[in-house]
Amino acid sequence: MTSLSNRRPQPNPGILEIAAYVPGKSGARTGKVHKLSSNESPLGASPKAIEAYKASAASLALYPDGGATQLREAIATRYGLKAENIVCGAGSDELLQLLAHAYLKPGDEAIYSQYGFLVYPIAIQSSGAKSVIVPERDYLADVDAMLASVTARTKMLFLANPNNPTGRYLPFSEVKRLHAGLPADVLLVLDAAYAEYVRQNDYESGIELVATSENVVMTRTFSKIHGLAALRLGWAYCPAHVADVLNRVRGPFNVSAPAIAAGAAAIADHDLVDQAVAHNDHWLSWLSSELTALGLSVTPSVGNFVLVHFPADAKRNAATADGYLQEHGYVVRRMDAYGLPGALRISIGSEEANRGLAGCLKAFLS
CATH class of the missing domain: 3.40.640.10 (Type I PLP-dependent aspartate aminotransferase-like (Major domain))
Incomplete structure (x- = not known):
């Protein structure tokens, strides 16, 4: 007997093997949230x-x-x-x-x-x-x-x-x-x-x-x-x-x-682009240095984000850090889908967001 599932329209071979793309999270927390999960511009649109x-x-x-x-x-x-x-x-x-x-x-x-x-x-x-x-x-x-x-x-x-x-x-x-x-x-x-x-x-x-x-x-x-x-x-x-x-x-x-x-x-609008580049140059270097000083490994980046690697122990690993950051209003990107479960990708945000995130991770790791 033909099963009912075979009688409905079927996608092309291989389609159901595709892992659907999951975008960076937005904050579900009440209160102020700094979204640093999707590499968006902290300066906004022109x-x-x-x-x-x-x-x-x-x-x-x-x-x-x-x-x-x-x-x-x-x-x-x-x-x-x-x-x-x-x-x-x-x-x-x-x-x-x-x-x-x-x-x-x-x-x-x-x-x-x-x-x-x-x-x-x-x-x-x-x-x-x-x-x-x-x-x-x-x-x-x-x-x-x-x-x-x-x-x-x-x-x-x-x-x-x-x-x-x-x-x-x-x-x-x-x-x-x-x-x-x-x-x-x-x-x-x-x-x-x-x-x-x-x-x-x-x-x-x-x-x-x-x-x-x-x-x-x-x-x-x-x-x-x-x-x-x-x-x-x-x-x-x-x-x-x-x-x-x-x-x-x-x-x-x-x-x-x-x-x-x-x-x-x-x-x-060349002026806004120049401002965005200058902002990123400063805060990319600053955040990379701050996180490195905390003992975290930061992959050298030329983009508007950093890939940060965390220790393997359960109390300080990437998943635990992600949960801690979310609780404190900082939304970053888990890297499990990329085969990097030990890392988080963090966008360069506003000065407030960058300083706050660095302080939050310092508290988490202490």
């Missing part, structure tokens, strides 16, 4: 972006520009790019998914590093392809190991640079070496969500490689330094043939009019 968002309310009955022309032109002006090679999406997450769906099929393989962003396996497996996870070396992507993992079935390689959740980055020379070792039909996807925070001279977000290659795409987001996480807004810089593919498979109105207006205003 006042110019907020003004543009409000002004768009007068046209809510109309469909947005399907090509997000105003936003693409603003991005192109900011970075000196070709607007026609830019594709905008509902967060860079959507663009990563679209790339996977357009270029991966059952039987294909896609590579990412051990502690890479958890959206990668979701995008890969939902396309019917196989995830190939390459071990990292000291919480950093290993170029040689990634190249050694390439097979005839490899069609895509995701590299978050800087990486979330470790905060580490590959210098541009290593990214170029990785690209040079890939077959021409393998698409290298450079996820540069935290690029604006990096000030090291040997870093490059990927714009140069996209401009000189046929198999590189760079994705960026407005959710971090621009403080527009609620609007779900991202963009990709692509070779013309990849942009053409993405424009064929994306939704016709995948970016809302308020998001287009706010994004264009935000990317033109």
Whole structure:
């Protein structure tokens, strides 16, 4: 007899094996809560972006520009790019998914590093392809190991640079070496969500490689330094043939009019970006030093967050620390889903949040 469960619609093979993405927690505690779990900007959105968002309310009955022309032109002006090679999406997450769906099929393989962003396996497996996870070396992507993992079935390689959740980055020379070792039909996807925070001279977000290659795409987001996480807004810089593919498979109105207006205003507000970078430079160094002084191990980060490793004993481990912090109004990110149960990822917050969290952990560890 056929079971009832086999008579209802069934998802494609592999879909139910996907671990659903769990976002950073918000505080459920009463009283003041410092949310440091999602790497959001403590400076908030640009006042110019907020003004543009409000002004768009007068046209809510109309469909947005399907090509997000105003936003693409603003991005192109900011970075000196070709607007026609830019594709905008509902967060860079959507663009990563679209790339996977357009270029991966059952039987294909896609590579990412051990502690890479958890959206990668979701995008890969939902396309019917196989995830190939390459071990990292000291919480950093290993170029040689990634190249050694390439097979005839490899069609895509995701590299978050800087990486979330470790905060580490590959210098541009290593990214170029990785690209040079890939077959021409393998698409290298450079996820540069935290690029604006990096000030090291040997870093490059990927714009140069996209401009000189046929198999590189760079994705960026407005959710971090621009403080527009609620609007779900991202963009990709692509070779013309990849942009053409993405424009064929994306939704016709995948970016809302308020998001287009706010994004264009935000990317033109250089002063707020400079303020956000200066704030992060100061407090990233300060918090890393304070937590190290408490005896905790902090992975060196160039993003707007730190990966903090806790002792293994039950009274002082990451899970216990997380519970203690929540009780005192500090919401951070557990790393169990990344295979790092002994660590917490902590966003750089306001001065009040950073000082308060350091003091809270001092009390917890004493």
